[in-house]
Amino acid sequence: MSAASIPSPLWAKPNRCGVIAALDTPDPARAMGWAAAVAPHVGLVKVGLELFCAAGPAVVQQIGQHRPVFLDLKFHDIPNTVAGAVRSVCAHPPAMLTLHGGGGGAMIEAARRAAEDSAGAQRPAILAVTVLTSFSAAGLAETGVSGGPAQQVLRLARLALSAGADGLVCSPHEVSRLRDAFGDAPLLVVPGVRPAGSDAGDQARVATPEETAAAGADWLVIGRPITASADPAAAAARIAATL
Numbered sequence: 001m002s003a004a005s006i007p008s009p010l011w012a013k014p015n016r017c018g019v020i021a022a023l024d025t026p027d028p029a030r031a032m033g034w035a036a037a038v039a040p041h042v043g044l045v046k047v048g049l050e051l052f053c054a055a056g057p058a059v060v061q062q063i064g065q066h067r068p069v070f071l072d073l074k075f076h077d078i079p080n081t082v083a084g085a086v087r088s089v090c091a092h093p094p095a096m097l098t099l100h101g102g103g104g105g106a107m108i109e110a111a112r113r114a115a116e117d118s119a120g121a122q123r124p125a126i127l128a129v130t131v132l133t134s135f136s137a138a139g140l141a142e143t144g145v146s147g148g149p150a151q152q153v154l155r156l157a158r159l160a161l162s163a164g165a166d167g168l169v170c171s172p173h174e175v176s177r178l179r180d181a182f183g184d185a186p187l188l189v190v191p192g193v194r195p196a197g198s199d200a201g202d203q204a205r206v207a208t209p210e211e212t213a214a215a216g217a218d219w220l221v222i223g224r225p226i227t228a229s230a231d232p233a234a235a236a237a238r239i240a241a242t243l
């Protein structure tokens with residue numbers, strides 16, 4: 001989707017797959033530079049733990065001058081604590097925010113209620129992270145989860161959506177199975193996306209932007225293939241052009 005066609009509310013489903021640029025740096029000036037450069041080519045920009053912990057909550061508003069912000073702090077705590085954190089970030093509501101799906105239904109329900117109570121129609125979309133894209137089946141088994149990533153993603157997705165999550169974060173490998181199971185409605189936000197020939201780094205369950213979009217993703221979260229490029233704007237434009 002073009003940057004000019006962001007729907008309202010900000011997190012409503014895009015009419016075609018778009019890009020979210022992950023601004024992973026501790027340096028807010030660098031993040032602002034990236035946000036300005038990629039803004040014409042992406043729908044949202046992501047503020048994650050590295051930038052938020054270095055720069056503080058004010059960075060969400062600053063970065064938001066360029067594009068709507070996906071605030072990815074992956075809350076995972078008791079329901080009361082997560083509800084409080086959601087209220088705190090809703091002082092200046094981002095467009096989307098993440099919780100860990102493994103935090104359970106009561107935590108997700110509390111987050112959704114807190115978002116509605118404190119931000120009303122301006123509330124962020126609540127996204128439940130399922131199985132991190134850095135997990136292989138073997139890595140997941142080490143944590144005590146048997147059955148493989150796809151089965152665990154479906155289990156956590158069912159729980160999260162019935163508790164009021166608006167969408168899910170999953171890898172490219174689970175997108176089509178989630179669409180088969182839950183239809184078109186949930187927002188599917190998908191990291192672990194790598195243009196052909198680019199380095200996977202620490203990502204285990206990856207696919208190309210074209211494959212991920214064709215499977216049914218709404219948003220592709222892409223960091224290093226854009227930010228580690230000599231020309232982040234051109235890298236974002238190239239990816240957006242393939243969708």
Ligand SMILES: O=C(O)c1cc(=O)[nH]c(=O)n1[C@@H]1O[C@H](COP(=O)(O)O)[C@@H](O)[C@H]1O
Binds near residue numbers: 022024046072191192
């Ligand atoms: O919630 C996320 O955004 C997320 C979930 C997940 O399972 N995997 C994952 O990589 N991410 C984030 O997506 C971004 C991916 O960055 P790159 O691997 O550099 O493209 C990072 O900012 C991660 O924090």
